[in-house]
Amino acid sequence: MATNFEDMGTYTSSDSKGLNAGRVTLVLGAAGVVGGLLGFGLGEIQISESGSRFFGDSVNASSAVYFALVLLGVGAALVASQGISERNAQKAWATVLRSLPAILVGGAVAGFVAQILYTEMLNADEIDIAIRLCNRQGDYSCTAVDNLVRPARAIGWMIAGGLSGLALGVGFQSKKRMQNGVLGGAVGGLVGGLLFDSVNNIIGSGSAQPSRLVALLLIGALMGALIGLVDTLRTDMWLTVTSGEMTGQQFIIYDETTTVGCARNIPITILADRDVAEHHISIRRTGGSTTFECLPTASPITVNGSASSSGSLSNGDIIKIGNTEIRVGERTSSSPGTASSATTRQAHVDTSSRPDLYSHSPESETPAGAAPPPPRRNQPSAAPKKRPTIQMKPETDN
Amino acid sequence: MSRKKRRPKKQLIQAPASPGPIVIADRPSTFHSKPWWVSNWWNLEPTGRSDDVTCDIGTVGDLAVAAATIRGNTHRHDGNRCEDAFFISTGTTISGRSFLVAVIGDGLGSAKHSSFGSRRATQLFGNHLTASISKTDTPNEETVNTAVDAAFEMTKVKASKWKIGDLSAPPLSPAKVSSADIETTLTFAVVPADPNANKKRTVLIGSVGDSPIFKLSENKWECLTDSDNGDIVDSATRGVHSADRLTTSMVSIADTDVLFLTTDGIGNFISNGANMLAVGTYLADRWRNPVPLHEFINDMTFDLSSADDDRTAIVCWPYRDQYLS
Amino acid sequence: MSATDVEQVQTGEQVLPFYIVCDESASMAYNGGIDAINNGLPDLHASIASDPLVNDKSRICLISFSDDAEVLCPLAPASDIDALPGVMEKGATSFSAAFRLLKTQIAQDIAMLRADGFQVFRPAVFFISDGEPTDLNWQDSHRELTDKSLNPHAPNIIAFGVDRADADTIRRVGTIAAFLAEQDVNPGNALKEIMRALTNSIVQSSSSSNPTLIIPPAPDGTISLPLDVMDET
Numbered sequence: 001m002a003t004n005f006e007d008m009g010t011y012t013s014s015d016s017k018g019l020n021a022g023r024v025t026l027v028l029g030a031a032g033v034v035g036g037l038l039g040f041g042l043g044e045i046q047i048s049e050s051g052s053r054f055f056g057d058s059v060n061a062s063s064a065v066y067f068a069l070v071l072l073g074v075g076a077a078l079v080a081s082q083g084i085s086e087r088n089a090q091k092a093w094a095t096v097l098r099s100l101p102a103i104l105v106g107g108a109v110a111g112f113v114a115q116i117l118y119t120e121m122l123n124a125d126e127i128d129i130a131i132r133l134c135n136r137q138g139d140y141s142c143t144a145v146d147n148l149v150r151p152a153r154a155i156g157w158m159i160a161g162g163l164s165g166l167a168l169g170v171g172f173q174s175k176k177r178m179q180n181g182v183l184g185g186a187v188g189g190l191v192g193g194l195l196f197d198s199v200n201n202i203i204g205s206g207s208a209q210p211s212r213l214v215a216l217l218l219i220g221a222l223m224g225a226l227i228g229l230v231d232t233l234r235t236d237m238w239l240t241v242t243s244g245e246m247t248g249q250q251f252i253i254y255d256e257t258t259t260v261g262c263a264r265n266i267p268i269t270i271l272a273d274r275d276v277a278e279h280h281i282s283i284r285r286t287g288g289s290t291t292f293e294c295l296p297t298a299s300p301i302t303v304n305g306s307a308s309s310s311g312s313l314s315n316g317d318i319i320k321i322g323n324t325e326i327r328v329g330e331r332t333s334s335s336p337g338t339a340s341s342a343t344t345r346q347a348h349v350d351t352s353s354r355p356d357l358y359s360h361s362p363e364s365e366t367p368a369g370a371a372p373p374p375p376r377r378n379q380p381s382a383a384p385k386k387r388p389t390i391q392m393k394p395e396t397d398n
Numbered sequence: 399m400s401r402k403k404r405r406p407k408k409q410l411i412q413a414p415a416s417p418g419p420i421v422i423a424d425r426p427s428t429f430h431s432k433p434w435w436v437s438n439w440w441n442l443e444p445t446g447r448s449d450d451v452t453c454d455i456g457t458v459g460d461l462a463v464a465a466a467t468i469r470g471n472t473h474r475h476d477g478n479r480c481e482d483a484f485f486i487s488t489g490t491t492i493s494g495r496s497f498l499v500a501v502i503g504d505g506l507g508s509a510k511h512s513s514f515g516s517r518r519a520t521q522l523f524g525n526h527l528t529a530s531i532s533k534t535d536t537p538n539e540e541t542v543n544t545a546v547d548a549a550f551e552m553t554k555v556k557a558s559k560w561k562i563g564d565l566s567a568p569p570l571s572p573a574k575v576s577s578a579d580i581e582t583t584l585t586f587a588v589v590p591a592d593p594n595a596n597k598k599r600t601v602l603i604g605s606v607g608d609s610p611i612f613k614l615s616e617n618k619w620e621c622l623t624d625s626d627n628g629d630i631v632d633s634a635t636r637g638v639h640s641a642d643r644l645t646t647s648m649v650s651i652a653d654t655d656v657l658f659l660t661t662d663g664i665g666n667f668i669s670n671g672a673n674m675l676a677v678g679t680y681l682a683d684r685w686r687n688p689v690p691l692h693e694f695i696n697d698m699t700f701d702l703s704s705a706d707d708d709r710t711a712i713v714c715w716p717y718r719d720q721y722l723s
Numbered sequence: 724m725s726a727t728d729v730e731q732v733q734t735g736e737q738v739l740p741f742y743i744v745c746d747e748s749a750s751m752a753y754n755g756g757i758d759a760i761n762n763g764l765p766d767l768h769a770s771i772a773s774d775p776l777v778n779d780k781s782r783i784c785l786i787s788f789s790d791d792a793e794v795l796c797p798l799a800p801a802s803d804i805d806a807l808p809g810v811m812e813k814g815a816t817s818f819s820a821a822f823r824l825l826k827t828q829i830a831q832d833i834a835m836l837r838a839d840g841f842q843v844f845r846p847a848v849f850f851i852s853d854g855e856p857t858d859l860n861w862q863d864s865h866r867e868l869t870d871k872s873l874n875p876h877a878p879n880i881i882a883f884g885v886d887r888a889d890a891d892t893i894r895r896v897g898t899i900a901a902f903l904a905e906q907d908v909n910p911g912n913a914l915k916e917i918m919r920a921l922t923n924s925i926v927q928s929s930s931s932s933n934p935t936l937i938i939p940p941a942p943d944g945t946i947s948l949p950l951d952v953m954d955e956t
Contacts, residue, residue, distance in 0.1 A: 305749020
């Protein structure tokens with residue numbers, strides 16, 4: 001479903017002082033929790049004492065409404081979280097509004113379909129037998145019923161999660177986000193659905209409301225976290241800001257073409273730098289190679305200290321847009337199954353080149369015993385250099 | 399960066415510690431830091447006539463005139479001939495009045511045969527002007543200006559005509575030498591050689607290029623030709639062959655004044671606007687009165703850092719009788 | 724002849740100031756530019772200091788620029804210099820910083836020289852860069868430096884470009900000449916020739932009795948860029 005990672009990229013503040021590796025996941029999970037809370041609140045609109053407030057006669061339609069409302073809350077929270085973190089209210093609202101139709105439609109469809117499946121998978125007679133068994137046994141937890149209901153509910157929420165994730169990708173206009181959303185949302189929904197009944201059993205109150213609340217919080221958290229995880233695992237390229245006010249923040253490059261600038265409505269927004277144009281550069285990834293091009297009216301950037309209006313980018317390059325320095329991170333491919341030292345070193349490079357979405361900058365954490373990573377191509381030395389003193393030749397008599 | 403030297407307090411002149419010229423304001427040049435026979439910096443012109451020193455001294459009417467050209471350090475260093483020239487001639491009008499024609503030329507550095515050009519132009523102009531004025535009865539501003547214009551035009555035409563083998567001429571036929579290659583400045587003065595009752599005389603002066611004329615009056619040099627006093631010196635200058643006409647004017651010289659024609663090798667160091675520079679102060683003191691020939695040459699060969707151009711001076715002291723004592 | 728003390732006597736000595744402005748962006752280290760310039764400085768110094776006329780008349784100032792500009796060696800006669808800070812690779816390529824510093828530094832130097840009684844010829848700037856400027860609106864600073872109606876001390880600029888330098892940019896920087904290294908020439912080698920060419924220019928300009936900036940012929944490995952086809956912006 002919705003996630004802090006937008007087309008532009010996901011970012012997280014990182015610094016060299018020990019950020020938790022799972023921070024991004026937790027942030028997204030937290031956004032999912034908030035979304036779950038919102039979703040619960042919205043979903044309760046549909047629930048009345050007599051059943052469903054809207055389309056009470058049709059269980060499928062009422063489920064559609066319920067899911068649409070719940071996923072509206074979860075989705076909006078996850079979509080808006082990136083804009084909120086950037087302190088960019090305009091971006092937050094814009095992405096929510098853009099995602100809104102997809103979320104609502106997707107949620108409704110998901111609920112409708114999930115209910116049909118739920119109904120088809122569950123046999124009413126078997127449910128009755130299981131309930132009578134539970135009551136006779138005084139099994140409050142009613143394991144028998146759970147065992148019947150759980151798979152259906154899980155599949156239902158899996159579909160809901162997957163379709164909601166798809167809707168989010170549609171909202172961000174990103175094919176890759178759609179893929180990630182489907183995958184993460186489906187897995188999150190599946191897990192959440194599997195745990196849904198357990199939550200109910202654990203809470204064990206007479207009213208379904210508290211358990212519904214907790215379950216939705218859980219589903220929202222799982223969806224957000226898993227979509228974020230999938231985003232991270234499927235990332236090939238990312239940018240890390242290394243100077244200025246956004247130092248430490250990272251952006252994942254999702255799409256074939258990504259615009260970087262100071263405009264609030266583009267994939268990667270560089271803030272607090274007057275020398276960054278609204279649409280400064282366009283980064284293009286095709287066939288494993290990455291190129292950039294300065295957009296019209298934008299000043300050239302520097303790549304490893306050398307000014308350029310266009311060119312290629314690769315892992316470790318430092319680009320400077322305006323006054324903001326950004327390091328390019330790229331996942332390098334390694335041959336599977338080989339065990340040579342070259343591959344080992346390459347694998348190490350792979351590890352060190354993973355996006356630093358969960359921890360410090362890659363170079364600040366070198367696994368113990370591993371060889372230091374090879375120097376980056378075209379990187380100026382980081383150590384402060386002393387200016388050389390040039391001695392003049394002694395004068396000779398003419 | 400480390401600096402080796404500090405500039406000590408300046409003195410106007412200083413007797414040389416070793417054989418060498420007078421040093422102005424304690425700012426000697428590197429060129430004269432070694433005697434000429436020791437350094438490798440003082441080279442002869444291979445084809446002869448380096449013209450290190452040329453000097454004319456004499457009188458006409460009540461005028462005492464001293465003129466000299468000194469080869470500059472740049473041409474000594476490069477082994478080139480001096481590119482300055484002077485020409486002084488005298489004449490008498492039909493009515494018997496004597497006069498002096500003083501002409502100075504500074505060959506442009508960009509001209510390949512500038513040494514010949516300055517010598518040729520000054521001689522042609524001086525001779526023709528003298529001849530023209532000599533044919534007049536009582537020269538006035540109009541007649542003298544007419545003579546000047548005619549002399550100027552004739553100079554431009556005849557300067558480009560020579561035969562191969564003529565003294566100091568380029569070893570090429572004139573057809574192969576452009577006027578730019580013999581380009582030179584030209585500065586002149588026509589000075590009546592007779593005293594007037596009012597102890598003043600009217601002098602016609604004129605120039606094309608950057609060779610100035612000064613008048614020493616009350617111990618101060620006054621520039622009688624145009625000068626630029628900006629912060630930046632721009633070195634562009636015109637010459638005889640690229641100019642349409644000379645710029646002329648009539649000036650009044652008192653008997654106590656001294657008239658001084660010079661090229662920029664000295665002229666640039668005389669004054670800066672209203673302020674006299676060290677060389678100007680020195681020469682004003684020295685040339686208040688006529689000086690012996692050897693002292694005149696000694697004065698002309700002063701040493702000052704960056705003053706490395708050829709130097710020419712024609713100095714005219716009117717009413718020489720006042721200097722008898 | 725006895726010496727006469729004269730307070731505050733001005734001599735009117737002639738001075739031709741030369742400003743060598745070097746790009747210190749990071750890429751200058753990779754193309755051999757830093758080494759070429761640092762290795763060329765002693766030869767430049769020797770050529771000037773050993774010529775009695777050139778040394779008396781010329782003054783050399785070394786300026787470097789990358790993110791900002793810095794005077795490495797203030798204007799001084801070559802013979803007064805025993806050692807000087809060399810160039811080293813730093814960051815970006817701010818032309819504006821270089822031009823702004825030139826404007827203030829030249830004005831200061833001329834004022835000081837004039838106060839000391841020197842006659843100052845129009846300064847000459849040798850501008851060396853290997854890339855495109857990273858700052859917007861460098862043309863404004865350039866105009867403020869070179870437009871004589873805005874800056875009476877406007878210098879003559881000879882621009883040299885190597886490696887990724889853009890021909891049009893280098894042409895706009897130069898006011899009397901501009902040269903660009905040829906594509907297939909190693910930038911470090913081109914810079915060696917450039918250092919040699921500017922040394923010759925300084926020597927020839929200063930050794931003339933009528934100092935005029937002598938524009939060098941195109942250094943080996945470079946081509947001369949025509950300035951008269953420059954587009955006005």
